[in-house]
Amino acid sequence: MEFFINCNTSTLAPYTVPLDAEKAAHLYRRLGFSASVQTINAAIGQTADALVDTLINEALTLPVLPAPAWADWTAANYPADEDAARQLRNDQLEEWKISYTNALLNNNLRERLSFFWSNHLVTETDVYNCNSFLYYYTDCLQRNAIGNFKTFISEMGLTNAMLFYLDGAYNNGSNPNENYARELYELFTLGEGNNYTEEDIIETAKALSGYVNRGDVDCTPVTFDATAFDAGPKTILGRTGNWGYDDVIDILFEERPYEIGGFICKKLYEFFVHPDSTDDAGNAQVIIQQLANTFVANNFEIAPVLSQLFKSQHFFDDEAIGVIIKSPFDFYLNVVKETNFAYDDSFVVNAIDASRLLSQNLFDPVDVAGWQRDRSWINTNFIIGRWLSIEIILEGFYQNNQEQFRTFAMDAVGPANSGTSNPDIVTRAIVNKLLPKGILDDEYGNALSAFAEVEGVVQEYYSPDYIPGGQSLWMLDMSAEVPLQVYLLIQHIARQPEFQLK
Structure with missing residues (x-):
């Protein structure tokens, strides 16, 4: 498979051309988990400005997933029998995964972002092994996904999932644990080695100490213990005082705003636009710097950055379409x-x-x-x-339901061709729907064959002279073989390199 070099030289100037099907599909593939023919058709002719505003406003106002019945359970709520307790925990975890994945399917940008942030502000369930902690972690992701990044970082560091995952729950002032302090700078806000020192990490760990009161029952939320806090002076990013948790967040965002902006906007760019942000052929670095300026100017609000990016010529450039490998x-x-x-x-x-x-x-x-x-x-x-x-x-x-394959094909070709007798029209429409940049001509011939050359459908069926009077026997909206043909075509397309891209 070819790996794309980022040759996108377009700017953040607004993209003002009314959206066509290709551009609308590109927007939905990146801002959500794609969309139906009907949704794409509704977007055709809209401006990027209007549609992006709609999607961002939707993301800002969507309610979070409701709390499950077990949201506040501790070990005391589970059966005493270990096997029964383990099975119940597994059932709850699967229930939550199903709920969240359904949200991914339905919630467009908000859940695309919460999914992105789950891979940035990382925790692992197999480390903290507590479903109630997972619920509140997910709730934090959803509430802050398109909110204020400083607030997000502050809240995430005190979730029980994060406190246990990166050892904050064991960060005692008399014996500081540096794990979370290190990742706060290296992975979550600044990037590795980006204008902080090893001494900053050590001092920050002291300031983050004290959240160690874990109770004596598994899944008990962590609380602050003032006796376990290092109350001495600390020097963090050049500032000295008896700093605590909130002070660390304030100092970080006040002293390193552009380092944070550049690091986060680079990750957003690579996730939403192109995986390669350092190629000399394009101007990704310029774009990222401009986005970082927007981020800082808006006090680390995420929505203005995304609005600027998603409405831009750079985002809709042909060089940005079909260049990210699908997860x-x-x-x-x-x-x-x-x-x-x-x-x-x-x-x-x-x-x-x-x-x-x-x-x-x-x-x-x-x-x-x-x-x-x-x-x-x-x-x-x-x-x-x-x-x-x-x-x-x-x-x-x-x-x-075999007939839904026919329905998909008819949606893809549109009402004017719903009764077509031409397999090329159907194949071309489905290829264009499922592949962001179409397919090479040679491979298109194989796709057409996968659709048209099906056992039981002789080639003469497609001839307009098959029935006297100039009528073909095969028709998309009537022939019994159509669902099987569409099914086999999609199977064929799904094996193509182009299908791995979005």
Whole structure:
């Protein structure tokens, strides 16, 4: 597979051309987990300015997932029998994964962002092993996903999931634990080695101490113990005082605003626009700096940065389309969104399980640095796993309701061609719907063959002279073979390199 060099030289000037199908699909693939033909059609002719405003406002106002019944459970709420307790914990975890994945499918930008931040402000459930902590961690992600980044960092550091994952719950003033202080700078706000010192980490750890009161029951929330806080003077990023937790956050954002802006905007850029932000061929570094300026000027509000980026010529440049490798979650969720196939929780469970097998285990990134994304998603084993798993998922959709494959094809070609007798029209429409940049001409011939040359459909069926009077026997809206043809075509497309991109 070719890996793209970032040659995007467009600027952050507004993109003012009314959206066509390609640009609208690009927007929905990046700001959510893609969209149906109907949603894309509704976007055609809108301006980026109006549609992005709609999606951002939706993200800002969406309610978070409601708390499950077990949101505040501790070990005392579980059965005394260890096996029964373990099974109940596993059932709750699966329930929450299903709820959150359904949110990914339905909540566009807000959940795309919460998913992004879960791979930035990383915790791992298999480390802290507490479902109530997971709920509040997820709640923090959703509430702050498109809010104020300084508030986000402040709140996240005091979630029980983070306190246990990065050892804040063991950070005693008499014996400081530096783990969270190090990652706060290196991974969460500044980037490795970016204008902080080892002494800053040591002093910051002292200022973050005291959140160690863990109770004597598993899953008991952590509280502050003043006797475990280092009350001495600390010098952090050049400022000296008896600093505590809130002071650390204030000093960090006051003393290093542009370092934070550059680091976070670089990660947003690589996630939403192009995985390579350092290529000399384009102007990504200029774009990132301008976004960082916007971030700082707006007191670290996330929405203005995204608004500027998503409305820009740079975002809609042809060089930005189809250049990001789909994560496993993209791979499966995009299919169901783009085809508009009916799904239930069994599909969601299959998508979660298949993604885990492809190394994207929901709520369990590989380590504190998170999934490295893009090129890491593709190797010999993973690509075979994608092929096999998507075939199983498509087969399930086909067995459940064959006619929805015909419906998808008719949606793709549009009302004017719903009764077409030309397989080229159908194949071309489905290829263009499922692939961000289409397909090479030679491979398109294979796709057309996958659709048209189906057992039981002789080629003469497509001839307008098959029936006297100039009528073809085969028609998209009537022929019995159509669902099978569409099913086989999608299977063929799903094996193509272009299908791995968004």
